[in-house]
Amino acid sequence: MSRVPETDAIEMTPVAGPVKGSIRPPGSKSITNRALICAALAEGSSTLRGALESEDTQVMIAALKQLGIGVEVSDRGRTLRVNGCGGKIPAKAAELFVANSGTSMRFLTAMATIGQGVYKLDGIARMRERPIGDLVDSLRQLGVQLEAAGANHCPPVVVNAAGLPGGVTSIRGDVSSQFLSGLLMAAPYAQQSITLNVSGTLVSIPYVDMTIKVMESFGGQATAAPDHSRIEVSNAKRYRGLDYAIEPDASAASYFFAGAAITGGRVTVEGLSRKSLQGDVEFCDCLAQMGASVEYGPDSITVQGSKLHGIDVDMNGISDTVQTLSVVALFAEGPTRMRNVAHIRHKETDRIGATACELRKLGANANEYDDGLEVIPGPLHGAAIDTYNDHRMAMSFALAGLRIPGVTIRDRACTSKTYPDYFEDLARLIAGA
Ligand SMILES: O=C(O)C1=C[C@@H](OP(=O)(O)O)[C@@H](O)[C@H](O)C1
Ligand SMILES: C=C(OP(=O)(O)O)C(=O)O
Numbered sequence: 001m002s003r004v005p006e007t008d009a010i011e012m013t014p015v016a017g018p019v020k021g022s023i024r025p026p027g028s029k030s031i032t033n034r035a036l037i038c039a040a041l042a043e044g045s046s047t048l049r050g051a052l053e054s055e056d057t058q059v060m061i062a063a064l065k066q067l068g069i070g071v072e073v074s075d076r077g078r079t080l081r082v083n084g085c086g087g088k089i090p091a092k093a094a095e096l097f098v099a100n101s102g103t104s105m106r107f108l109t110a111m112a113t114i115g116q117g118v119y120k121l122d123g124i125a126r127m128r129e130r131p132i133g134d135l136v137d138s139l140r141q142l143g144v145q146l147e148a149a150g151a152n153h154c155p156p157v158v159v160n161a162a163g164l165p166g167g168v169t170s171i172r173g174d175v176s177s178q179f180l181s182g183l184l185m186a187a188p189y190a191q192q193s194i195t196l197n198v199s200g201t202l203v204s205i206p207y208v209d210m211t212i213k214v215m216e217s218f219g220g221q222a223t224a225a226p227d228h229s230r231i232e233v234s235n236a237k238r239y240r241g242l243d244y245a246i247e248p249d250a251s252a253a254s255y256f257f258a259g260a261a262i263t264g265g266r267v268t269v270e271g272l273s274r275k276s277l278q279g280d281v282e283f284c285d286c287l288a289q290m291g292a293s294v295e296y297g298p299d300s301i302t303v304q305g306s307k308l309h310g311i312d313v314d315m316n317g318i319s320d321t322v323q324t325l326s327v328v329a330l331f332a333e334g335p336t337r338m339r340n341v342a343h344i345r346h347k348e349t350d351r352i353g354a355t356a357c358e359l360r361k362l363g364a365n366a367n368e369y370d371d372g373l374e375v376i377p378g379p380l381h382g383a384a385i386d387t388y389n390d391h392r393m394a395m396s397f398a399l400a401g402l403r404i405p406g407v408t409i410r411d412r413a414c415t416s417k418t419y420p421d422y423f424e425d426l427a428r429l430i431a432g433a
Helices: 029-041 055-066 102-112 133-141 178-189 205-217 250-263 279-290 316-329 342-346 351-361 391-400 412-417 422-430
Strands: 020-023 045-049 070-074 079-083 093-097 116-122 145-148 157-162 167-172 194-199 222-224 230-233 243-245 266-270 293-296 300-304 312-314 336-339 365-369 372-376 383-385 407-409
Touching (some): 029 045, 029 055, 029 079, 029 178, 055 070, 055 093, 055 102, 055 412, 093 102, 102 133, 102 157, 133 145, 133 167, 178 230, 205 316, 250 279, 250 391, 250 422, 279 293, 279 300, 279 316, 316 336, 316 342, 391 407
Parallel strands (some): 020 266, 045 243, 312 336, 383 407
Antiparallel strands (some): 045 079, 145 157, 194 230, 293 300, 365 372
């Protein structure tokens, strides 16, 4: 891999042989930002270990500090000491900037309703196009005064908070599960217990289950119907400060598993298992269906690559790995169809359109559907890949360059959203270091 001078592009070098080694990716973004919210609201102080240090967690920490919560960062960002406010947000006004962090925008909007004052939340231009209206509507039904002041009910959000009254609310689940997760984590601090009635087909269900588990670790309680159509949160069970260990990021791990799969290599990711809180470990099931072998240890997952064939798969629950699987599909025999992920058009970019466009640049055929895409492998060749300010475009298309000569990834720095050292870690794994 070499930097292209004067630009922030990186030219990938095809690997000489199978990728073999083991790696522990940085902490989970989703768990770090959930643990930060619960620790911030808790009674007493918490220590979060194995946290992710990246843009998405830095904006969350900065916002919590502006709300008056003490957060001390040590061990190169991996250890966070949080002084919980016991549900009493100290700041009476704040303007929070969350860049393009969906979790921070949605979780902090719900948390701010517990405060007493005016809180404004905003982000970069793309954040002003990402939906939040369904969360705003749901919080209004609970008696909160707030508005999504941007075009099409998007951020900036202004919360005129006088506490969260609570009660029964309906919330749409078919655009982003983060609306539910944000509301659930704030709910123990409502004046009445909260019942959420979920309308539409809930997307990204494993993230809602993760939210409930993190809440439970901190002493909260949320009870979901088996089909997640209704979730009840008690306001009698509030969070207590905790020493909390964060798993490595399973979505980040998908790139290393994929690297093994497409090079006939063998990669072990440490710190993950079948029992992970993160649904994205199920990306390995897709690789297994394609022909790779997967071994689950008590604290590691190993993928061994072999001849791959295309699959037809519903990725609703693991949609952050659609781009990874799309690149794997380039090296499989026969087409791969990824379904039921219409919601990924609302992420850092329209991920269905962007992925299809860049796959075609490499020589593949890609068919775009409302709900996903189909990758039909073809004779492949190098190309300069645009990354759309989307970390997952950069991280997944870099893998194509492990097999195809002449792949350049533009704007490598966009990985800083969740994985600032991605290219260094990938190079180290390839080198067997
Ligand atoms: O709750 C979370 O931590 C996340 C939920 C998912 O979003 P959606 O629910 O919008 O699909 C996922 O894409 C995102 O990276 C993290
Ligand atoms: C969609 C993502 O992030 P978020 O929604 O938290 O911005 C992601 O990390 O792929």
